[in-house]
Amino acid sequence: MRRALWPRLALAILLALAPGLPARAVQPGEILPDPAMERRARAISGELRCLVCQNQSIDDSDAPLAKDLRVLVRERLVAGDSDTAVRDFVVARYGDFVLLRPPVNIRTVMLWAAPFLILLAALVFTWRRGRAMPAPASAAPLSDEERRRLQRLLDSDTP
Amino acid sequence: MIVEIGHFALALALGVAVVQSLVPLWGVARHDRALASVGSAAAVTCFLLVALAFAALVTSYVRSDFSVENVVANSHSTQPLIYKLTSVWGNHEGSMLLWVLILTLFGALVALSRRSLPLRLRAGTLAAQGMVTVAFLAFTLLTSNPFRRLVPAPPEGQDLNPILQDLGLAIHPPLLYVGYVGFSITYAFAVAALIDGRIDAVWARAVRPWTLLAWVFLTLGIAMGSYWAYYELGWGGWWFWDPVENASLMPWLAGTALIHSTVVMEKRDALKVWTILLAILTFSLSLLGTFIVRSGVLTSVHSFATDPARGLFILMILVFFVGGSLALFAWRAPLLRQGGLFAPVSREGALVVNNVFIATACATVFIGTLYPLVLEMVTGDKISVGPPFFNATFIPVLVPLLLVLPLGQSLAWKRGDLLGAAQRSLAAFGLGILVALATIAMTWGGPVLAPLGIGLGVFLVAGAAFDLGERISSRASGWPAIWSRAKGLPRSAWGTALAHAGVGLSVIGIAAVAWSTEAIGVLKPGERLTSGRYTVVLESVMPRTGPNFRAEVARFQVFSGNRELKPVEAAKRVYLARNMPTTEAGIRTDGLSQAYVALGEPQDDGGIAVRLYDKPLILLIWIGAIVMSLGGALSLTDRRFRLATPRRVKAQPVAAPQPAE
Numbered sequence: 001m002r003r004a005l006w007p008r009l010a011l012a013i014l015l016a017l018a019p020g021l022p023a024r025a026v027q028p029g030e031i032l033p034d035p036a037m038e039r040r041a042r043a044i045s046g047e048l049r050c051l052v053c054q055n056q057s058i059d060d061s062d063a064p065l066a067k068d069l070r071v072l073v074r075e076r077l078v079a080g081d082s083d084t085a086v087r088d089f090v091v092a093r094y095g096d097f098v099l100l101r102p103p104v105n106i107r108t109v110m111l112w113a114a115p116f117l118i119l120l121a122a123l124v125f126t127w128r129r130g131r132a133m134p135a136p137a138s139a140a141p142l143s144d145e146e147r148r149r150l151q152r153l154l155d156s157d158t159p
Numbered sequence: 160m161i162v163e164i165g166h167f168a169l170a171l172a173l174g175v176a177v178v179q180s181l182v183p184l185w186g187v188a189r190h191d192r193a194l195a196s197v198g199s200a201a202a203v204t205c206f207l208l209v210a211l212a213f214a215a216l217v218t219s220y221v222r223s224d225f226s227v228e229n230v231v232a233n234s235h236s237t238q239p240l241i242y243k244l245t246s247v248w249g250n251h252e253g254s255m256l257l258w259v260l261i262l263t264l265f266g267a268l269v270a271l272s273r274r275s276l277p278l279r280l281r282a283g284t285l286a287a288q289g290m291v292t293v294a295f296l297a298f299t300l301l302t303s304n305p306f307r308r309l310v311p312a313p314p315e316g317q318d319l320n321p322i323l324q325d326l327g328l329a330i331h332p333p334l335l336y337v338g339y340v341g342f343s344i345t346y347a348f349a350v351a352a353l354i355d356g357r358i359d360a361v362w363a364r365a366v367r368p369w370t371l372l373a374w375v376f377l378t379l380g381i382a383m384g385s386y387w388a389y390y391e392l393g394w395g396g397w398w399f400w401d402p403v404e405n406a407s408l409m410p411w412l413a414g415t416a417l418i419h420s421t422v423v424m425e426k427r428d429a430l431k432v433w434t435i436l437l438a439i440l441t442f443s444l445s446l447l448g449t450f451i452v453r454s455g456v457l458t459s460v461h462s463f464a465t466d467p468a469r470g471l472f473i474l475m476i477l478v479f480f481v482g483g484s485l486a487l488f489a490w491r492a493p494l495l496r497q498g499g500l501f502a503p504v505s506r507e508g509a510l511v512v513n514n515v516f517i518a519t520a521c522a523t524v525f526i527g528t529l530y531p532l533v534l535e536m537v538t539g540d541k542i543s544v545g546p547p548f549f550n551a552t553f554i555p556v557l558v559p560l561l562l563v564l565p566l567g568q569s570l571a572w573k574r575g576d577l578l579g580a581a582q583r584s585l586a587a588f589g590l591g592i593l594v595a596l597a598t599i600a601m602t603w604g605g606p607v608l609a610p611l612g613i614g615l616g617v618f619l620v621a622g623a624a625f626d627l628g629e630r631i632s633s634r635a636s637g638w639p640a641i642w643s644r645a646k647g648l649p650r651s652a653w654g655t656a657l658a659h660a661g662v663g664l665s666v667i668g669i670a671a672v673a674w675s676t677e678a679i680g681v682l683k684p685g686e687r688l689t690s691g692r693y694t695v696v697l698e699s700v701m702p703r704t705g706p707n708f709r710a711e712v713a714r715f716q717v718f719s720g721n722r723e724l725k726p727v728e729a730a731k732r733v734y735l736a737r738n739m740p741t742t743e744a745g746i747r748t749d750g751l752s753q754a755y756v757a758l759g760e761p762q763d764d765g766g767i768a769v770r771l772y773d774k775p776l777i778l779l780i781w782i783g784a785i786v787m788s789l790g791g792a793l794s795l796t797d798r799r800f801r802l803a804t805p806r807r808v809k810a811q812p813v814a815a816p817q818p819a820e
Binding site: 031108114118 | 364427516543546548
């Protein structure tokens, strides 16, 4: 079983886990004669999880199960399946867990939407805070306290 | 005996840390200067005791003292000395001791720094730092004691995990820990400010060097880890969006936002509440990283099963320090007065935009990392969130920020001139577009987005350079004047430009990954394999014996077109103690690009499987990170931050208004 990613290194450092082996993945014998189809196979297997490894795609893993899956993907492609059909075929066998790119559905919609919602919320929040802040030019004349602070800032600022 | 001394010193350190965390606060409450100053002496003592414990463990490793359980499990008498040393932190217990050592080192540095800090702030900071120290010393002593003896002592150790027997282990964890743990000081300062209920530019100026220092080391640590993974694992990947990597990326992102927001606070007394929150969050993310890595809750199917005590203990530490500081924040933050007005279009405004995008990017990584865990706990459904998710969300969040970065760095404080800034950035933008178009023309039919990435990187580098040039040459004529202006420009301005240029270099390197190529073949001696610009010819395969491993070494001639480069060796090793194989990739650097050879399995026909990669401009990824840290280090040497030259705030005649930096 291979798990030689950097995180595996770090993990092994920190937990002194069982040793791993460097990944070499796709073997010469597996490569399809048609380069275009081989490229599709690589692209698909890069997004399928190796189920017995920890966080590797089957394209990166040397585990026997990963090899079986790589061969399976290539067989389906040779049989004439589309990329989607191949992916569906693997998901039907192993479930959504096998997809490194989680599908958008009711359980993952928050996952996919969150980054953009957070960005939107943060922008709206700062925009409103910014508008609530009076423009510096129209601010009242400096109070004594502010003058002292200004002085402090100016003094402490090296050119 | 030495081992017992180490163990005893560690226990003593715990006692001293308890004093450090309580007495200064008591002193502040009773207005007793003597009691409030105890923190400094306690912090230094605590560091010396932990250093003694660490030295004891190092000694056991160097002497291969196999009566110590930890040494037996992670060391071997035939290891070269350097790996005996690095084995100290190549395991959970020892690395925890290193963690605590760095934690107490930072406490001692704060105690010893001659910077004039208000006594209340120093006392509060050392007390908060002391509490973190107590927690982690207790964790080490109770659940992860590296000094436990083994009776009877075995004659030989079990050796260190072979993939860790590499110089990377000597460099990567110490750098990373200095970064992670360094943020504890920022956190301690934030907690002290909240307890004190006061926060101002003095606070920001005191905190900024520590934040910068931690950030510089974390940047180097992450870059080093990435390069280590790149050459050690044998297929040339450099970032995998794995939970453990994300655990280090999150504090880095938060720390990056923090070093930008403290600038605003220091210069303009604005963004105070946000900066305090960010300081707390940054170290909280460091703690979360420690939890993720050491509990195995995310990467391992066994999660807590290996040792539930450890995971639970860290979870308790996490809840106490994150929850406690956030509660303190909620209680005290409303007391902090907001200051410093600024127009939306200004340097401050630009730095706010920076914080919005970086914080969102950090949140993206956070959600992507923890979502599967939460979903499984709530619904029982297992999903995977892998690299495709992060590439599809993280990059779109960060690219807009990079696009406006050169504009932001040339805006004036308080009220900027967007049109002017746009005009100043126009040359750099034009250059970026030009390079992108040239790249598209030269690689027609290749990747579509990558040329835009190259253009973006050029825009960033040129933007930083032109902005610096503008500041030096405006209002100065003749070389002597320019020279004196260049010398007069604060180091932090140079540091900023350098760091931003570093971001640009990394962006170019990352974009260029799109053109890397791979070839797989079975070679016998004399046969060749070509990938991209590089061709290798297998010369020979021969056995070799190392100190604690046997290896099969394949030697290749390397050609770039017709030009012959130096030959390269790739190897497969078997480490004898654990009977475990590793591969050593052969890497030939050619300018900024690399030819990368990795060996596969021997084939039935007598050949050997070989993979060859052409990695164009790949070195820029790490060079960019190093340039970023150099920029941070340069800022750190700025007059304002020199620890030995405290600047007193005195009333001076009002100077002419500062020109915008």
